[in-house]
Each structure stands twice: as C-alpha cells, then as structure tokens.
Amino acid sequence: MTRYASELPAIRVHKLHKHFGDLHALQGVDLEVQQGEFFALLGPNGAGKTTLISILAGLARADAGDAQVLGHDVVKDYRAARQLLGVVPQELVYDPFFTVREGLRIQSGYFGLRRNDDWIDEVMANLDLLDKADRNMRTLSGGMKRRVLVAQALVHKPPVIILDEPTAGVDVELRQSLWAFIRRLNEQGHTIVLTTHYLEEAQTLCNRIAMLKQGRVVALDSTANLLNSVSERYLRLKLEPDRLPPDLQSCAVSHADGFQVLALKQFADLEPMLAQLRSAGICIKEMELTQPDLEDVFVQIMGRAG
Amino acid sequence: MIAFYTLLYKELLRFWKVAFQTVLAPVITALLYLLIFSHVLEAHVQVYPGVGYTAFLIPGLVMMSMLQNAFANSSSSLIQSKITGNIVFMLLPPLSYLQFFGAYMLAAAVRGIVVGAGVFVVTVAFTTTPVLHPLWLIAFALLGTGVMGALGIIAGIWAEKFDQLAAFQNFLIMPLTFLSGVFYSIHSLPPFWQAVSRYNPVFYMIDGFRYGFFGVADVAPQLSLLVVGVCFVALSAFTLILLKSGYKLRH
Ligand SMILES: Nc1ncnc2c1ncn2[C@@H]1O[C@H](COP(=O)(O)OP(=O)(O)OP(=O)(O)O)[C@@H](O)[C@H]1O
Numbered sequence: 001m002t003r004y005a006s007e008l009p010a011i012r013v014h015k016l017h018k019h020f021g022d023l024h025a026l027q028g029v030d031l032e033v034q035q036g037e038f039f040a041l042l043g044p045n046g047a048g049k050t051t052l053i054s055i056l057a058g059l060a061r062a063d064a065g066d067a068q069v070l071g072h073d074v075v076k077d078y079r080a081a082r083q084l085l086g087v088v089p090q091e092l093v094y095d096p097f098f099t100v101r102e103g104l105r106i107q108s109g110y111f112g113l114r115r116n117d118d119w120i121d122e123v124m125a126n127l128d129l130l131d132k133a134d135r136n137m138r139t140l141s142g143g144m145k146r147r148v149l150v151a152q153a154l155v156h157k158p159p160v161i162i163l164d165e166p167t168a169g170v171d172v173e174l175r176q177s178l179w180a181f182i183r184r185l186n187e188q189g190h191t192i193v194l195t196t197h198y199l200e201e202a203q204t205l206c207n208r209i210a211m212l213k214q215g216r217v218v219a220l221d222s223t224a225n226l227l228n229s230v231s232e233r234y235l236r237l238k239l240e241p242d243r244l245p246p247d248l249q250s251c252a253v254s255h256a257d258g259f260q261v262l263a264l265k266q267f268a269d270l271e272p273m274l275a276q277l278r279s280a281g282i283c284i285k286e287m288e289l290t291q292p293d294l295e296d297v298f299v300q301i302m303g304r305a306g
Numbered sequence: 307m308i309a310f311y312t313l314l315y316k317e318l319l320r321f322w323k324v325a326f327q328t329v330l331a332p333v334i335t336a337l338l339y340l341l342i343f344s345h346v347l348e349a350h351v352q353v354y355p356g357v358g359y360t361a362f363l364i365p366g367l368v369m370m371s372m373l374q375n376a377f378a379n380s381s382s383s384l385i386q387s388k389i390t391g392n393i394v395f396m397l398l399p400p401l402s403y404l405q406f407f408g409a410y411m412l413a414a415a416v417r418g419i420v421v422g423a424g425v426f427v428v429t430v431a432f433t434t435t436p437v438l439h440p441l442w443l444i445a446f447a448l449l450g451t452g453v454m455g456a457l458g459i460i461a462g463i464w465a466e467k468f469d470q471l472a473a474f475q476n477f478l479i480m481p482l483t484f485l486s487g488v489f490y491s492i493h494s495l496p497p498f499w500q501a502v503s504r505y506n507p508v509f510y511m512i513d514g515f516r517y518g519f520f521g522v523a524d525v526a527p528q529l530s531l532l533v534v535g536v537c538f539v540a541l542s543a544f545t546l547i548l549l550k551s552g553y554k555l556r557h
C-alpha cells in the first residue's frame with residue numbers, strides 16, 4: 001500500500017471538545033495514533049468513544065479543538081481525510097434497496113473507484129460473504145449485516161481503519177476470521193483503531209491502548225505497560241491438608257472450591273511461601289499462577305479515575 | 307465525477323427498483339383525475355378558444371405529477387436514509403456537498419420527468435394535445451422538477467420523522483400544486499384568489515408549461531420563466547448552504 005511520510009501520525013486529535021446540550025461528551029481529548037499501530041479505544045458505555053470516532057469521520061463536528069487523519073484536517077480538508085479513512089459504524093445500518101454486491105459497488109463508487117470487483121471479491125471472501133453476494137441486505141441476519149458493514153469500510157483500502165465494536169453480535173468463528181483479516185491488513189501497513197467491550201480482544205490484538213472515561217483520556221500506554229501497572233498476581237493452591245500455616249494467613253485473599261488464593265506481590269516472595277508450606281507439612285496438590293489481565297487493569301483505572 | 311455518477315445511479319436505481327409505486331402509481335392517479343374531471347367538465351368548460359377541457363387539463367396534470375414526484379423522490383429518499391441510518395454510507399465518503407446536491411436533484415428531476423412522460427403517453431388515448439413550443443415545455447419541465455427536487459432535499463433534511471415530512475407535503479406541496487391552475491384558468495377565479503395565485507410559483511410552472519403545448523397562457527411565458535428561474539436559483543442556493551453547513555446531517 002501507499003506509504004505516507006512516516007513521522008505523520010495516522011490520527012491526531014488535539015484538545016477536542018464536544019457538547020450535546022448540557023452534556024460535555026468530550027472534555028479536551030488529546031490523542032495520537034502512529035502509522036501501523038493496532039490501537040484500542042476502550043471505555044465504559046457513554047465514555048465518548050463513538051463521539052470521538054464520529055468527529056474523525058466527519059459525522060459530527062467538534063465544538064473546539066481539531067482532528068487530523070494522516071495530516072489532513074477532518075473539517076478543512078475533509079475530502080482527503082475521508083478518502084484515507086475507513087469506518088465501521090457501531091450502529092447496525094444497511095440499505096434495504098440493494099444486494100450485498102450492489103452495496104459494495106456503490107460504496108466503491110463513492111470513493112471514486114469504478115472497477116473494484118477484484119478487491120470486493122477478496123474482501124467478501126475474507127469475511128465469508130461470497131455466498132451472500134446477491135442476497136438483498138434486508139434478508140441477512142444481524143451478524144451478516146455486521147460483516148457487510150466491515151466490508152463497506154474496506155472497499156477503498158483505507159490506510160487508516162476504525163472499527164467501532166465490530167464484533168458485537170458476531171459469532172466466534174467470524175470473530176476469529178475477522179481479526180485474522182484485520183491483522184493481515186495491519187501487517188501490510190494499515191493502521192487499525194478499534195473499540196470493543198471484549199477486553200481480551202484488545203489485549204491480544206492491540207499494541208497500545210487509550211482508556212476513556214466521561215469524555216477524558218484516563219490512561220494511554222502500551223498494552224504491556226498497562227498490564228504491568230497492576231502488580232498483583234495470584235497464586236491458586238490446592239493443599240493437603242486444606243489449610244494455611246499462620247504466617248501465610250496475611251496474604252490470603254480467598255478460599256473457594258478447595259483452592260487457597262494468595263496475593264503475590266513479586267516473584268521473589270514465591271520461594272519463602274513454598275518453604276513455609278513445606279515446613280508446616282502441607283503438601284501441594286495443584287498450583288496455578290494467574291496473571292493480571294486487561295480487565296483487572298480496566299477495573300482498577302476506571303475505579304481510580306475521577 | 308465517479309462519486310457523483312455513483313450517487314446519481316444509486317438514487318435512480320432506488321426508485322426504479324420500486325417503479326410500481328414510484329412511477330406506475332402516480333400515472334394511474336393522474337389518469338383518474340383526467341377521467342373524472344374531463345367527464346364532468348368537458349361539456350361545460352372551455353378555457354381557451356379551440357382548446358377542449360380535456361386537452362387543457364393534460365399539461366396541468368402532467369406538470370403536477372412531475373412536481374409531486376420530483377419532491378417525493380428526494381424527500382423520501384433522504385428521510386428513509388436518515389431514519390434507517392444508512393445516510394452514513396453517503397456521509398463517510400469524500401462526497402462534496404455539490405455532488406450530493408446535484409445527484410439528489412437530478413434523480414428527482416428524472417423521476418418527475420419519467421412520471422410526466424408516462425402520464426402524457428397515457429393521455430394520448432383520450433385526446434391529442436398539440437406541442438407548439440417544445441423548448442419552452444422542456445425548460446419548464448426541467449426548472450419545475452429542479453425546484454421541487456431542491457424543496458424535497460430541504461424537507462428531507464429538515465424532517466426527523468415521517469409525519470413531519472407528511473406535514474410538509476400536505477400543508478405546503480399539495481396546496482401549492484392544487485391551487486395553481488391545474489384544473490382551471492386563474493382568470494375564472496374571483497379577483498382576490500387571482501391575486502393570491504400570482505404569489506404561487508407553481509402557478510407559473512403550470513402556466514408556462516401549458517404555453518409550451520398551446521401557445522397561449524394566463525401570463526407571458528417570459529414572466530413565468532423568470533419567476534421559476536429565480537425560485538430555482540434561490541432554493542438551490544439555500545439547499546447548498548444547508549448541505550454545506552451539515553445542518554441536521556452532521557451533528
Ligand atoms: N447525538 C447525540 N445527542 C445527544 N447525546 C449524545 C449524542 N451522541 C452521543 N451522546 C451522548 O454522549 C455520550 C457519549 O456517547 P458515545 O456514543 O460517544 O459513547 P461510547 O463511548 O461510544 O459508548 P458505548 O460503549 O455505549 O458505545 C453519551 O452520554 C451519549 O448519551
């Protein structure tokens with residue numbers, strides 16, 4: 001695909017504000033996504049994710065601040081900005097007058113592409129839509145409509161792709177094939193920004209994450225750093241006899257299903273714990289170490305922030 | 307240009323796929339008017355010397371069908387897209403507001419003219435209508451459907467629900483088109499209503515269009531062309547301003 005000056009951020013958002021009546025939906029959002037990133041925009045319902053995406057896509061106008069796609073202002077230079085951007089909207093919308101293929105051809109035309117059938121076929125194949133190509137949109141199931149929405153966003157091979165909850169209501173199989181496809185696009189150089197409430201998707205796919213809460217960015221870091229920011233790991237032990245020596249009571253977190261759960265601040269604490277168990281004559285039947293996941297990080301950050 | 311042609315094609319395909327409702331139904335409606343009014347009035351009314359009432363009625367009916375369908379096309383297409391949400395498919399690509407305007411208006415004009423031609427063809431079975439000035443006729447057909455296409459875009463953008471659009475249609479478009487001399491010459495009206503009719507731009511569309519057929523009209527065709535032309539420019543300019551501002555389309 002076409003390369004753009006590499007120092008140019010794929011997306012740049014500066015001091016963005018948006019009001020809906022009394023509601024201050026975006027309260028000065030600053031964000032930069034570099035080219036080639038796989039970026040997640042996370043946050044609870046109503047945090048402002050879709051509003052931010054709408055402003056980038058030109059569907060909504062900011063009250064203050066500015067936004068650029070590959071250096072093109074989304075208002076002043078809207079045609080260039082929109083040509084570079086592919087957006088999968090959160091709302092499940094479709095045009096009941098057309099078939100899947102007609103819809104994709106028309107969408108290509110809007111982006112100035114006339115003979116685009118090779119790429120349309122490739123996208124449909126990747127989204128497992130080929131056998132639905134000549135079906136009217138009205139007759140498709142919800143998940144199928146969602147796939148068509150994804151396909152429509154990709155007809156013009158946009159260098160920057162934003163997916164607003166693309167996997168809501170989509171079955172496991174498609175979710176996997178969709179992400180495999182998007183990953184390939186990312187490897188070919190497309191910048192990907194996604195929102196999702198399935199945090200494990202963001203954790204496995206994305207290199208960097210922004211968390212939004214009530215219109216503010218409350219966390220912005222690499223996925224690895226965010227995961228490390230929660231130091232707590234847990235040691236789950238099945239013991240015989242099923243009791244803890246007194247010295248270990250202080251790190252006990254819970255005791256359920258025959259497992260003693262102990263908080264582990266650092267790996268260096270593991271050795272003394274085991275030694276105490278051994279000297280108390282308690283034998284370990286099963287052991288597992290749970291790593292903090294993005295959900296733990298999310299809950300912690302959302303609880304802490306304002 | 308590809309983007310513009312695509313949007314135009316999409317708009318044409320949309321009404322063509324449901325031509326039964328969008329073309330055939332209005333032709334039948336016009337035919338019913340013709341049957342009823344010409345049956346009742348043919349023997350009693352002669353508006354212009356040598357022109358029978360049925361023949362007099364035909365240009366008015368053709369024009370009325372064109373205007374109502376041009377309006378219906380752009381307004382219903384837009385409100386449907388807004389309510390179903392698929393308007394985003396047109397808002398996300400780099401379509402300029404001029405392309406958007408041009409495609410919706412041209413599609414509205416095409417639908418109006420297709421319906422008008424259909425009505426005219428069907429009426430040939432009843433009486434032959436002369437066509438003395440085809441260029442005047444074409445000019446009024448284009449400008450008239452253009453005005454209504456623009457008005458339809460405005461209504462489609464403004465309305466948020468189908469009943470708001472219906473109100474626009476019932477309280478503005480229908481009175482304007484019915485009280486415009488489709489069924490009578492305004493010279494047959496009392497002076498007050500004659501004066502009121504002269505403020506109705508649709509009157510000039512019908513009157514000028516009728517001049518294209520018979521070479522006679524209630525007012526000079528140049529005046530009609532001027533009025534309709536000014537309306538067209540003014541409404542187009544207003545529509546373009548609305549589209550450029552993103553009013554009710556881009557929040
Ligand atoms: N057109 C609108 N008019 C009024 N309020 C709006 C509009 N769009 C969004 N909002 C409000 O703005 C806030 C942010 O909404 P937004 O859709 O951006 O949230 P989100 O982060 O995408 O949430 P979700 O995860 O539920 O999709 C919400 O409180 C919402 O009610």
Ligand SMILES: [Mg+2]
Pocket residue numbers: 049050051090164
């Ligand atoms: Mg959202």
